[in-house]
Amino acid sequence: MTAPALELRKITKRFGDFCAVNQVDLAVPRNRVVALVGESGSGKTTTGLLALRLIEATSGQILLDGHDISRIGQKEMKPYRRQLQVVFQDSYSSLDPMMTLGKIVGEPLQIHGVGSSAEQRDQVQVWLEKVGLDGSYANRYPHELSGGQRQRVAVARALILGASVLVADEPTSALDVSVKAQIVNLLQELQADIGLSMLFVSHDLSVVRSLADEVVVMLRGRVVERAPTDRIFTDARHPYTHALLDAMPVIDPKARRRRTFLSADEIAARTPRLHPSDLVAEPLSDSAEPQLVALAGSHFVEAIVTEHAA
Amino acid sequence: MRLVEIDDLQVTFSQHDGLVQAVRGVSLHLEAGESLGIVGESGSGKSVTCSALLRLLREPPAKIAARAMKLGDTDMLGASRQEISAVRGRVAAMVFQDPMTSLDPVFTIGHQIAETIMTHRKVGRKQALAQALEALRRVEIKNADVVLKYYPHQLSGGMLQRVMIAMALSCEPDVLIADEPTTALDVTIQAQILQLIKDIQAETGMGLIMITHDLGVIAETVDRVVVLYGGKVMETGPVNDIFASPLHPYTKALLNSIPGQVAGKRRLTEIPGASPNPAHPPAGCPFHPRCPMAIAACQQATPPLETKADGREAACIRVAPELVPA
Amino acid sequence: MTGFIIRRVISMLVTFIVVSIIIFLMMHSIPGGPFDGYDMPLPDDVKARLMATLGLDKPLWEQYVRYMWGVLHFDFGVPYQSPGESVISLVAHAWLPSVTLGGLGILVGAPLGILLGMAAALRRNSWIDYIASAVATLGLTIPVFIISTGLILVFAVWLKWTPASGWGEPRRWILPILAYAAVPLATYARYARSTMLDALNKPFVSVLRAKGLSERQVIFQHVLRNAAIPMVTIFPAMFVGIATGSIFVEAMFRVPGLGAYFVSSINKRDYPLEMALMLMISALYSVSYLIADILYAVLNPRIRVGGGRR
Numbered sequence: 010m011t012a013p014a015l016e017l018r019k020i021t022k023r024f025g026d027f028c029a030v031n032q033v034d035l036a037v038p039r040n041r042v043v044a045l046v047g048e049s050g051s052g053k054t055t056t057g058l059l060a061l062r063l064i065e066a067t068s069g070q071i072l073l074d075g076h077d078i079s080r081i082g083q084k085e086m087k088p089y090r091r092q093l094q095v096v097f098q099d100s101y102s103s104l105d106p107m108m109t110l111g112k113i114v115g116e117p118l119q120i121h122g123v124g125s126s127a128e129q130r131d132q133v134q135v136w137l138e139k140v141g142l143d144g145s146y147a148n149r150y151p152h153e154l155s156g157g158q159r160q161r162v163a164v165a166r167a168l169i170l171g172a173s174v175l176v177a178d179e180p181t182s183a184l185d186v187s188v189k190a191q192i193v194n195l196l197q198e199l200q201a202d203i204g205l206s207m208l209f210v211s212h213d214l215s216v217v218r219s220l221a222d223e224v225v226v227m228l229r230g231r232v233v234e235r236a237p238t239d240r241i242f243t244d245a246r247h248p249y250t251h252a253l254l255d256a257m258p259v260i261d262p263k264a265r266r267r268r269t270f271l272s273a274d275e276i277a278a279r280t281p282r283l284h285p286s287d288l289v290a291e292p293l294s295d296s297a298e299p300q301l302v303a304l305a306g307s308h309f310v311e312a313i314v315t316e317h318a319a
Numbered sequence: 320m321r322l323v324e325i326d327d328l329q330v331t332f333s334q335h336d337g338l339v340q341a342v343r344g345v346s347l348h349l350e351a352g353e354s355l356g357i358v359g360e361s362g363s364g365k366s367v368t369c370s371a372l373l374r375l376l377r378e379p380p381a382k383i384a385a386r387a388m389k390l391g392d393t394d395m396l397g398a399s400r401q402e403i404s405a406v407r408g409r410v411a412a413m414v415f416q417d418p419m420t421s422l423d424p425v426f427t428i429g430h431q432i433a434e435t436i437m438t439h440r441k442v443g444r445k446q447a448l449a450q451a452l453e454a455l456r457r458v459e460i461k462n463a464d465v466v467l468k469y470y471p472h473q474l475s476g477g478m479l480q481r482v483m484i485a486m487a488l489s490c491e492p493d494v495l496i497a498d499e500p501t502t503a504l505d506v507t508i509q510a511q512i513l514q515l516i517k518d519i520q521a522e523t524g525m526g527l528i529m530i531t532h533d534l535g536v537i538a539e540t541v542d543r544v545v546v547l548y549g550g551k552v553m554e555t556g557p558v559n560d561i562f563a564s565p566l567h568p569y570t571k572a573l574l575n576s577i578p579g580q581v582a583g584k585r586r587l588t589e590i591p592g593a594s595p596n597p598a599h600p601p602a603g604c605p606f607h608p609r610c611p612m613a614i615a616a617c618q619q620a621t622p623p624l625e626t627k628a629d630g631r632e633a634a635c636i637r638v639a640p641e642l643v644p645a
Numbered sequence: 646m647t648g649f650i651i652r653r654v655i656s657m658l659v660t661f662i663v664v665s666i667i668i669f670l671m672m673h674s675i676p677g678g679p680f681d682g683y684d685m686p687l688p689d690d691v692k693a694r695l696m697a698t699l700g701l702d703k704p705l706w707e708q709y710v711r712y713m714w715g716v717l718h719f720d721f722g723v724p725y726q727s728p729g730e731s732v733i734s735l736v737a738h739a740w741l742p743s744v745t746l747g748g749l750g751i752l753v754g755a756p757l758g759i760l761l762g763m764a765a766a767l768r769r770n771s772w773i774d775y776i777a778s779a780v781a782t783l784g785l786t787i788p789v790f791i792i793s794t795g796l797i798l799v800f801a802v803w804l805k806w807t808p809a810s811g812w813g814e815p816r817r818w819i820l821p822i823l824a825y826a827a828v829p830l831a832t833y834a835r836y837a838r839s840t841m842l843d844a845l846n847k848p849f850v851s852v853l854r855a856k857g858l859s860e861r862q863v864i865f866q867h868v869l870r871n872a873a874i875p876m877v878t879i880f881p882a883m884f885v886g887i888a889t890g891s892i893f894v895e896a897m898f899r900v901p902g903l904g905a906y907f908v909s910s911i912n913k914r915d916y917p918l919e920m921a922l923m924l925m926i927s928a929l930y931s932v933s934y935l936i937a938d939i940l941y942a943v944l945n946p947r948i949r950v951g952g953g954r955r
Binding site: 042155156157187190194197212217219221222239242243252255256259262263264 | 360361476505506507508509510511513514532533534535536537538539558559562572573574576577578579580582583584585586587588589590591593594
Binding site: 407 | 849855857862870871944945946947950952
């Protein structure tokens with residue numbers, strides 16, 4: 010079995026007393042999209058930045074294509090950066106307003122010394138077209154483009170070095186509805202075209218549903234549920250996942266209904282209680298504390314394992 | 320009498336490199352107790368329309384013109400500064416998109432709500448604070464007496480938006496205008512705030528204008544919809560009809576492009592191209608460059624907004640009235 | 646808050662000591678001593694005896710420690726150029742005219758500048774905005790001795806409204822105060838304009854209008870309060886100028902203040918006086934910045950009332 014394109018093992022990040030990311034495990038298989046979902050304070054963005062080594066983890070491992078890149082120096086990281094790239098939410102501030110699009114997209118090639126100037130220019134043209142922009146855009150500036158077009162440029166820049174793993178941090182959140190669809194389609198095409206693997210961080214479950222193979226739900230720094238996308242939407246087991254799904258607006262006025270909401274403490278009080286026989290693997294610890302356990306169908310949920318399950 | 324009456328509103332901004340036509344002939348109305356959703360993407364003119372109604376735009380560089388623009392019985396185009404200030408907050412109250420920057424950071428929550436109350440009602444500070452406390456309780460803020468003394472930076476986004484709603488409701492306005500009130504919030508908080516707005520509207524019977532780009536919010540919250548694109552109205556109608564059988568090609572395309580409607584990974588239906596640039600709007604129908612049904616005539620003249628069926632209007636020459644399903 | 650002040654006072658003391666060392670070293674690094682500048686050169690043995698009397702033959706560190714020990718007892722030594730009195734009494738005499746000149750200069754210039762800046766911000770691109778910008782630019786770019794000359798020419802020579810110089814009666818104070826006021830006026834006009842504009846463009850200002858507040862209420866109760874906070878931070882620098890005396894203004898109008906001593910003490914290698922004056926400025930700067938920071942904390946609730954978001 011080949012190693013996952015990107016894997017995080019027990020990754021933890023503490024800021025003083027505060028634990029932003031707590032023992033998170035996740036794996037992005039080759040050519041798959043894993044969505045990391047949660048609300049503000051969940052730690053999902055921090056996890057994405059940890060995977061990219063843009064911030065340093067307190068403990069835990071990061072494996073890129075099987076290679077442990079958790080603690081190597083920044084210089085040794087450089088070749089790995091060709092494989093692991095990022096696209097951020099705000100396309101406006103992630104593109105240097107003083108540079109032409111051609112320069113922006115070509116910059117990674119320059120930094121890594123790939124090809125001659127002419128070859129770099131050609132690659133820039135190729136990639137602009139791959140993301141759906143005309144080659145002549147190379148001479149334009151970011152402020153001349155719409156949000157969706159800027160995001161395409163950000164994708165081109167991220168992938169021009171031949172990256173095989175992309176961490177996308179809310180890339181569609183700031184975009185209009187009709188443009189979200191464009192970017193989702195673009196990412197799907199690229200996934201098929203170049204075998205891209207993606208860690209897709211988002212709070213938007215509707216985009217996740219159309220794009221991801223697996224969903225990882227985070228709450229307050231911990232993973233509370235992890236399952237293939239369809240199972241999350243049809244058979245979620247954790248109350249927080251239910252809360253997220255329930256909160257999604259329904260695109261059918263006839264299906265309008267009154268919702269009730271649980272407070273954070275109420276959600277914590279409803280941690281699922283499971284009997285050992287429900288699990289497909291031994292729980293990691295005997296304790297009565299909530300822990301991530303394995304259910305059938307690659308479905309993991311944070312639960313309390315007890316003989317006296319409800 | 321209608322709560323809001325906007326007839327052929329045009330708003331332009333003069334900038335150093337030319338004229339930006341943000342709103343190009345928008346008409347809409349709101350009856351008492353009704354909830355209206357204004358849907359549009361960036362550059363559609365949806366926020367500018369309501370800001371113009373309350374004369375909140377800096378004029379110049381904005382220039383507002385309309386056949387009529389009325390809030391209740393006040394003519395907002397011709398009213399004096401005092402009349403406009405008297406109407407703001409009392410007849411129509413507004414809630415804005417980003418609650419974190421909507422309050423003055425150097426004054427407490429209590430002060431800012433009480434200030435609104437004292438502006439429109441003849442009460443002293445003590446009474447105003449008591450009413451402010453009531454307003455906070457109405458939006459389900461627990462320990463409201465403590466929150467009165469807080470400064471804005473001490474509250475989360477969701478709490479702040481509740482405060483903004485409380486402040487907007489404090490003078491019992493006839494209509495609440497909410498401009499993307501939940502866009503900056505987490506999804507569970509978003510649901511709570513929308514529920515709150517709906518509950519309050521049902522309780523008080525006030526009018527509601529909900530401005531958003533999110534069709535889910537529209538489906539959840541309003542009775543009637545106006546779809547804007549490129550500064551013009553594309554379609555209007557009851558919410559059930561708009562979703563069940565959209566008339567305008569833009570509305571159809573918009574509904575089709577919403578992700579996550581069907582289970583499973585799939586290619587979404589996109590609308591190719593980008594929204595029109597308000598500085599250089601296309602001739603004729605604003606949607607024609609991206610419209611799958613566009614013909615030559617679409618570019619030559621702006622399609623008028625016509626009634627195609629009972630209570631339903633669309634600005635499209637490719638939609639014939641008799642083809643509308645019953 | 647108390648903790649904050651205590652920490653600042655400690656750092657002020659450290660700064661004071663570091664500054665004193667640096668000044669001391671710089672002072673002594675200038676070639677030549679107090680007795681080397683006369684037209685009549687002194688014989689070497691006389692010079693050596695004089696230097697010994699003043700303790701100038703001792704090693705530098707010893708001189709430094711002796712002097713600072715004196716400072717601890719508020720003894721700043723005896724000025725070489727005026728051995729009949731102590732440094733303290735010399736400074737005490739000269740201090741009052743400088744403070745009067747500076748204090749009144751700021752009292753005249755700052756409020757005028759603030760009003761001008763505010764008016765400019767409220768009426769952008771109108772004639773008042775252009776005048777304010779012109780005044781601000783001229784006040785900052787035209788050297789103060791030229792402004793002084795101009796004032797003397799116009800008001801003393803041509804119009805004969807005021808005397809040209811001297812410091813006897815208050816009538817003589819008018820021109821020097823006006824000359825001194827030019828810089829605070831210009832600085833505050835620019836600064837007030839920009840902080841007002843920043844505050845006016847904040848999103849909450851639209852909300853205030855939407856609530857139905859009159860424009861007057863919006864500006865005077867809210868915008869002003871917000872704009873005042875940053876204006877407080879530039880005050881200390883201006884304030885310290887008072888004590889140092891505007892060397893040029895005092896020279897042009899023959900004001901018997903401290904200004905002249907700053908230059909003469911360096912020229913004459915009058916070490917005690919020089920050290921005393923420099924230490925005085927350093928202490929004044931520190932105290933002024935501390936006051937500004939305290940004021941800023943008091944005015945800005947984000948600092949005064951900390952804590953996370955609920």
